[in-house]
Amino acid sequence: NAGVTQTPKFQVLKTGQSMTLQCAQDMNHNSMYWYRQDPGMGLRLIYYSASEGTTDKGEVPNGYNVSRLNKREFSLRLESAAPSQTSVYFCASSVSGKETQYFGPGTRLLVL
């Protein structure tokens, strides 16, 4: 099992450009999450999907959209990137009812 995988690993964008961060898990988990990590601020939840077909806002959803494409895949889209979205983005997944979250390796995004 690969666990949670994320693509790309690194990305540089110009202000106003759009991009989609991809996440996939092969553990048959129901719930998936997107976090951003900024220095000195821990991890903050952007959006989550409790199960296939549902998505909900987290703590910092502004400027982002998500799609739960199927049970395996949960993508995060930046429609018009801003420098404030420079961060490291982590995807995670967990089994319904047993909330140990498993994290992917992260995507490092720089918005110029």
Add this chain to the structure above:
Amino acid sequence: GQQLNQSPQSMFIQEGEDVSMNCTSSSIFNTWLWYKQDPGEGPVLLIALYKAGELTSNGRLTAQFGITRKDSFLNISASIPSDVGIYFCAGQLGETSGSRLTFGEGTQLTVNP
């Protein structure tokens, strides 16, 4: 929203020393988790605590779920260089699918050989 205060923010210790870090919250949590993040990697779960007062060990790591359900601590005994990394506490309210984690700000641990 809920906030977790994690301390200390950073620690510089000698190999072989014991380490202690803790998290406190203004809110009650039903689950406390401790993660470690190596440079360039995602967080990895170290210990999960599900019951107030619970004390759980994982090798040289020991963590406790505070009786008030508003705090937790993590101890590392006899530290080694590979213990270097950022340690995060996380609290969780519910047990239902999609229940959110609230993370502390992290403790950066440096171990000098």
